Amino acid sequence: xxxxxxxxxxxxxxxxxxxxxxxxxxxxxxxxxxxxxxxxxxxxxxxxxxxxxxxxxxxxxxxxxxxxxxxxxxxxxxxxxxxxxxxxxxxxxxxxxxxxxxxxxxxxxxxxxxxxxxxxxxxxxxxxxxxxxxxxxxxxxxxxxxxxxxxxxxxxxxxxxxxxxxxxxxxxxxxxxxxxxxxxxxxxxxxxxxxxxxxxxxxxxxxxxxxxxxxxxxxxxxxxxxxxxxxxxxxxxxxxxxxxxxxxxxxxxxxxxxxxxxxxxxxxxxxxxxxxxxxxxxxxxxxxxxxxxxxxxxxxxxxxxxxxxxxxxxxxxxxxxxxxxxxxxxxxxxxxxxxxxxxxxxxxxxxxxxxxxxxxxxxxxxxxxxxxxxxxxxxxxxxxxxxxxxxxxxxxxxxxxxxxxxxxxxxxxxxxxxxxxxxxxxxxxxxxxxxxxxxxxxxxxxxxxxxxxxxxxxxxxxxxxxxxxxxxxxxxxxxxxxxxxxxxxxxxxxxxxxxxxxxxxxxxxxxxxxxxxxxxxxxxxxxxxxxxxxxxxxxxxxxxxxxxxxxxxxxxxxxxxxxxxxxxxxxxxxxxxxxxxxxxxxxxxxxxxxxxxxxxxxxxxxxxxxxxxxxxxxxxxxxxxxxxxxxxxx
Numbered sequence: 001x002x003x004x005x006x007x008x009x010x011x012x013x014x015x016x017x018x019x020x021x022x023x024x025x026x027x028x029x030x031x032x033x034x035x036x037x038x039x040x041x042x043x044x045x046x047x048x049x050x051x052x053x054x055x056x057x058x059x060x061x062x063x064x065x066x067x068x069x070x071x072x073x074x075x076x077x078x079x080x081x082x083x084x085x086x087x088x089x090x091x092x093x094x095x096x097x098x099x100x101x102x103x104x105x106x107x108x109x110x111x112x113x114x115x116x117x118x119x120x121x122x123x124x125x126x127x128x129x130x131x132x133x134x135x136x137x138x139x140x141x142x143x144x145x146x147x148x149x150x151x152x153x154x155x156x157x158x159x160x161x162x163x164x165x166x167x168x169x170x171x172x173x174x175x176x177x178x179x180x181x182x183x184x185x186x187x188x189x190x191x192x193x194x195x196x197x198x199x200x201x202x203x204x205x206x207x208x209x210x211x212x213x214x215x216x217x218x219x220x221x222x223x224x225x226x227x228x229x230x231x232x233x234x235x236x237x238x239x240x241x242x243x244x245x246x247x248x249x250x251x252x253x254x255x256x257x258x259x260x261x262x263x264x265x266x267x268x269x270x271x272x273x274x275x276x277x278x279x280x281x282x283x284x285x286x287x288x289x290x291x292x293x294x295x296x297x298x299x300x301x302x303x304x305x306x307x308x309x310x311x312x313x314x315x316x317x318x319x320x321x322x323x324x325x326x327x328x329x330x331x332x333x334x335x336x337x338x339x340x341x342x343x344x345x346x347x348x349x350x351x352x353x354x355x356x357x358x359x360x361x362x363x364x365x366x367x368x369x370x371x372x373x374x375x376x377x378x379x380x381x382x383x384x385x386x387x388x389x390x391x392x393x394x395x396x397x398x399x400x401x402x403x404x405x406x407x408x409x410x411x412x413x414x415x416x417x418x419x420x421x422x423x424x425x426x427x428x429x430x431x432x433x434x435x436x437x438x439x440x441x442x443x444x445x446x447x448x449x450x451x452x453x454x455x456x457x458x459x460x461x462x463x464x465x466x467x468x469x470x471x472x473x474x475x476x477x478x479x480x481x482x483x484x485x486x487x488x489x490x491x492x493x494x495x496x497x498x499x500x501x502x503x504x505x506x507x508x509x510x511x512x513x514x515x516x517x518x519x520x521x522x523x524x525x526x527x528x529x530x531x532x533x534x535x536x537x538x539x540x541x542x543x544x545x546x547x548x549x550x551x552x553x554x555x556x557x558x559x560x561x562x563x564x565x566x567x568x569x570x571x572x573x574x575x576x577x578x579x580x581x582x583x584x585x586x587x588x589x590x591x592x593x594x595x596x597x598x599x600x601x602x603x604x605x606x607x608x609x610x611x612x613x614x615x616x617x618x619x620x621x622x623x624x625x626x627x628x629x630x631x632x633x634x
Contacts, residue, residue, distance in 0.1 A: 027279060027280060028196075030275065030278075030279060031095070031195065031196070031279055032196070032208060032211070032212065033275070034095075034272075034275035034276055034279065035098075035188075035192045035195075035196070035212055036211065036212050036215040036216075037215075037271075037272045037275070038098065038102055038188050038192070038272045038273075038276075039188065039192075039212055039213075039215050039216035039219065040215050040216065040218060040219040040222075040268075040272070041102070041105070041219065041265075041268045041269040041271075041272040042102075042105060042185050042188060042216075042219070042269065042272075043215075043216045043217065043218075043219025043220050043223065044219040044220070044222050044223040044226070044265055044268060045105065045109050045181065045223065045262075045265035045266070045268075045269055046074070046181075046219075046220070046223070047219065047220030047223030047224055047227075047384075048223040048224075048226055048227050048261045048262070048265050049071065049074070049112075049178065050071070050223075050357065050358055050361065051223060051224050051226075051227025051228070051231070051261075051361060051372075051376040051379070052227060052230075052231075052256075052258040052261065053067050053071070053358070053359070053361065053362055054361070054362055054365060054372050055231060055235075055255050055256050055258040055372065056070070056171070056174065056258060057605040057606075058252075058253065058254070058255045058596075058605050059122065059235065059255045059258065060115075060169070060170060060171040060174075061596065061598045061599075061604030061605050062171060062604070062605060063585070063589050063592075063603070063605065063606065064359070064362075064584075064585035064586070064588045064589050064606070065582055065583075065585040065586040065589055066171070066585070067581070067585055068358070068580075068581030068582035068583070068584065068585035068586070069175070069581075069582055070171060070174055070175050070178060071178070071358055071581040072577060072578040072579070072580075072581050072582055073175045073176075073178040073179045073182065074178045074179070074181055074182040074185070074577070075182060075573035075574065075577030075578045076179055076182060076578060077108075077178070077179040077180060077181060077182020077183040077184075077185075077186070078182045078183070078185065078186050078569065078570065078573050078577075079182075079570060079573065079574050079578070080179075080182075080183060081183055081186050082186045082190070082566050082567075082569055082570045082573075083563075083566060083567060083570055085097070085186045085187045085190070085191070085566065087326055087329070087562070087563050087566065089187055089190070089191050089562065092281075093281045094187070094191040094192075094194075094195050094281070095195070095276040095277075095279035095280070095281070096276060096277060097187045097191060098187050098188055098191055098192060098276045099273045099274075099276035099277050100184075100187075100273075101183075101184040101185060101186060101187040101188055102184065102188070102269055102270070102272045102273035102276070103184065103270065103273050104180055104181075104183055104184025105180075105181050105184035105185055105269045106184070106266045106267075106269040106270035106273070107180055107184070107266075108177045108178065108179070108180030108181035108182075108183075108184060109177065109181060109262050109265050109266035109269055110177070110262070110263065110266040111173060111176060111177030111180060112173065112174050112177035112178060112181075112262045113177075113259040113260075113262035113263050113266070114173050114177070115170035115171070115173045115174065115259075116235070116258075116259035117259075118170070119170045121236050121239065121240065122235045122236055122255050123599060124247065124253045125253075125467050125468070125469055126246050126247075126469055139488055139489060139490075140461075140481070140482035140483050140485075140487045140488070140489075140490060140499060141458070141460075141461035141463070141482070141483050141486060141487055141488050186566075189565065189569060190562050190563075190565040190566035190569060191562060192212070193209060193212070193553070193561075193565055194553075194561045194562040194565060196208050196209060196212070197209070197553060197558075197561060198282070198558070198561070205550075206395055206398050206399055206546065206550050207395055207396070207399050209395070209546065209549065209550070210391065210392055210394065210395020210396070210398075210399075210546045211392070211395070213391050213392075213395070213545065213546060213549070214388050214391050214392040214395075217384060217387050217388035217391055217542075218384075218385075218388050220379075220380070220384045221380045221381070221384045221385060221388070222380070223265070223380070224361075224376045224377070224379040224380030224384060225376070225377065225380040225381070226261045226264060226265070227261060227361075227372075227376040227380075228373045228374070228376035228377035228380060229261075229373075230256050230257045230258060230260050230261040231249060231256035231257075231258075231371070231372040231373035231376060232249055232256060232373045233256055233257035233260065234254075234255075234256065234257065235255040235256060235257055235258065235259075237257055243493075243494055244493075244494055245494065245495075246494050246495055246497065246514055247515075248371075248495070248515065249371040249372065249373050250369075250370075250371040250515075250516075251470075251515060251516075252468065252470075252516075252596075252607045252608065253468065253596075253607075254371075254372070256372065256373070329560065329563060330563070330567070332560070333556065333560050333563060333564055333567065336555060336556060338405075338551075338555040339552070339555055339556055339564060342548075342551060342552055342555070343567075343568055343571060343572075346548075346568070346572055347571060347572055347575045347576050348576075349416075350572045350573075350576035350577065350580070351575075351576040351579070351580045352580075352621075352622050352623075354576055354577055354580040354581065355580040355581065355583075355584035355621060355622060356584075356618075356622045358580070358581045358584065358585075359581075359584055359585070359588060359618065360379065360383075361375040361376055361379055362375075362588075363614070363618060364378065364379075366608075366609045366611065366614060367430075367431065367523070367609075367611050367614060367615060368431065368523045368524075368526075368527045368530070369434070369518070369520050369523055369524075370527075378531065382531055382534075382535055383531075383534055383535060383538055386535040386536075386538045386539040386542070387538050387539070387542045388542075389539060389542075390538065390539040390540065390541070390542030390543045390545065391542045391543075391545045391546055392546075393543055394411075394542070394543045394544060394545055394546035394547055395546040397411070397543070397547075398411075398546060398547050398550060403547060405551055405554055405555060407547075408547035408548065408550055408551045409547075409548075409551055411543075411544055411547045412544035412547050412548040412551070413544075414544075415540050415541060415543045415544035416541065416544060418540050419537050419540045419541035420623065422533065422536060422537045422540065423537055423619070423622070423623055424623070425533055426530070426533065426615075426619050427615070427616070427619055429526050429529055429530045429533070430526070430611070430612060430615050431520055431522045431523035431526055431611060432520065432522060432523075432611070432612075433593075433610060433611050433612065434478060434516060434517075434520060434608060434611075435476065435477050435478060435517065435519065436470075436477075436478045436479075436480065436516075436593075436594075436608060437455075437477050437478065437479050437480070437484070437485075437504065438452055438453040438454075438455070438479075438480060438484065439453075439480070439593050439594055439608065440593065440610075441477065442455075443455040443457060443477075443504055445475065445477055453465050453480065453484060454484075455504065457486045457503040457504040457506075458483065458484050458485070458486040458503065458504055460486075461483050461484075461486060463481060463483035463484045464481075464483070465480075465484075466595075466596075466597040467480070467481050467483075467597070468480060468481070468594060468596050468597075468607040469481040469482065470515060470516045471485055471487070471499055471512040471513060471514060471515070472512060472513050472514075472515060472516060472517035472518075473485060473502060473504070473505035473507075473511075473512045473517075474505055474507050474508040474509065474510070474511055474512070475505055475506065475507045475508075476517050476519050477505075477517065478516045478517045479502075479504060479505075479512065480594070482499045482502070482512065484504070485499065485502045485503075485504045485505060485512050486501075486502050486503030486504040486505075487499035487500065487501060487502040487503075487512060488500070488501035488502075488503075489501050495514055495515075497513075497514050498511055498512075498513060499511060499512040499513070552564065552565070552568060553565065584618070584621060587617045587618070587621060588609070588614065588617065588618070589606065590613075590617070591609045591610045591613040591614040591617055592606035592608075592609055592610075593608050593609060593610050594606070594607045594608045595607065
């Protein structure tokens with residue numbers, strides 16, 4: 001490791017050529033590339049986690065609020081160590097600590113994929129025979145029997161399946177893996193950003209940080225695209241005959257190859273750790289780095305006589321002394337009124353953003369009838385690039401117009417207010433519920449009549465009411481199962497199965513086909529407008545991201561930068577990252593119209609939602625929080 005004092009003489013050179021090729025510049029460039037790749041890797045795996053929310057719900061038969069607990073476990077991992085990593089890590093070898101964090105993130109990502117290899121094959125209820133060589137089907141409506149036939153490929157002895165499930169819920173592995181990911185991600189942001197700000201020219205720091213933050217938003221593009229690809233692939237691909245699978249990616253029972261993406265993301269994260277092992281503990285300051293700071297900047301720093309003392313990263317580490325100074329240092333940090341106010345309003349903002357981003361693909365699926373694959377694809381190629389462009393543009397605007405701290409605050413406020421106003425139009429972009437007999441409509445196809453799962457046309461079948469095996473009648477009405485449609489016979493196999501003599505389908509040939517009816521034309525018409533508005537609002541709100549971030553690190557003493565960034569991350573993740581997915585998920589669960597059933601009994605994942613209630617609940621929750629954030633900025 002080259003001492004900083006040895007490099008300084010080379011770095012402080014009157015020759016432009018010498019300056020260009022000096023070690024401090026090459027190391028800074030290498031650190032920027034390494035940190036950008038680490039940001040990309042952690043953002044890819046994090047966004048892939050959010051892209052698999054519906055897949056995990058269906059695979060483990062759990063409600064949305066429990067998915068929120070799993071998603072929030074990442075923040076729990078951060079909570080365990082971030083304050084100490086930020087404080088002690090600033091005085092140790094920051095690049096190597098980041099490398100260790102990347103290794104832990106990789107291990108956690110691999111652990112998330114582990115349940116797929118020990119849980120067994122995915123089983124879903126169906127009354128369709130799976131064997132293409134079979135010549136006969138069991139009747140969907142055996143008189144006096146309340147048991148649906150199940151496809152051989154999707155059944156196993158119920159007792160053995162229940163015994164296996166009772167020992168351990170497999171989602172616990174996902175929960176623990178996400179905690180490990182959170183622990184590993186802890187040093188990347190506070191130590192990486194503070195390392196840049198300590199060694200870059202002050203006028204370039206905002207641009208560098210903007211570049212790194214932009215890369216971190218490009219990561220989710222690939223994360224959601226990876227989620228889109230994996231969602232198209234059946235979960236047990238290679239182990240089942242795909243001709244026997246009677247569900248499509250648009251079906252509420254479909255589960256994609258969620259595990260495959262975690263293996264890919266884990267490998268990428270593992271590679272991101274390599275460059276940090278070859279970086280020095282600190283870099284010499286460039287010649288033009290000012291020893292003193294502008295009066296406008298220091299006016300925001302409490303009890304600072306123009307910052308004559310400067311933080312030295314190479315001071316010998318004394319853990320006992322550092323531990324004694326921790327609480328007084330934290331008290332001094334929270335005594336900064338600008339920092340404390342910014343901390344409070346970003347907690348509110350993060351509640352809104354995390355709740356919205358976590359369930360946005362699910363919202364697109366349930367409200368507009370899109371498959372998980374298409375929802376993830378649209379998030380990756382349309383929505384996320386708008387956020388990346390907005391964050392990068394915010395950094396460029398701050399550099400070009402040389403915004404002061406007050407200017408950055410005003411800019412962030414303006415973008416927030418405009419984004420809030422545009423978000424109000426989401427309430428007008430709704431569509432009607434899917435037409436499902438016994439849930440959203442009566443068996444006569446009317447909305448106003450009382451809705452019961454049993455009707456005179458299917459009572460003779462004695463159908464089970466908890467199964468979800470939808471079929472589409474010729475009348476355009478979806479029935480929960482062939483049995484509840486009153487179907488007596490069927491022919492064909494797999495997706496080509498046709499149910500006949502359906503007493504509840506009172507038109508045409510009294511037949512029904514596999515899957516839900518796709519007759520929500522109003523949703524398809526309004527969906528492009530929803531996407532356009534989503535892109536515009538995402539771009540405008542993200543414009544204030546980089547200026548707001550620079551406001552945070554410019555209002556504190558340089559010695560406290562790592563602690564300030566770490567404590568900011570700690571509080572926002574504790575008070576926003578953990579609770580937001582849980583209570584947003586609980587709100588979404590209240591709009592469920594039909595719950596699935598676990599193979600051993602009990603409530604599983606939701607199959608169909610009240611889209612109107614879903615729309616109002618999701619957007620009202622987001623906008624209320626956004627309003628409080630805007631008031632705080634004022």
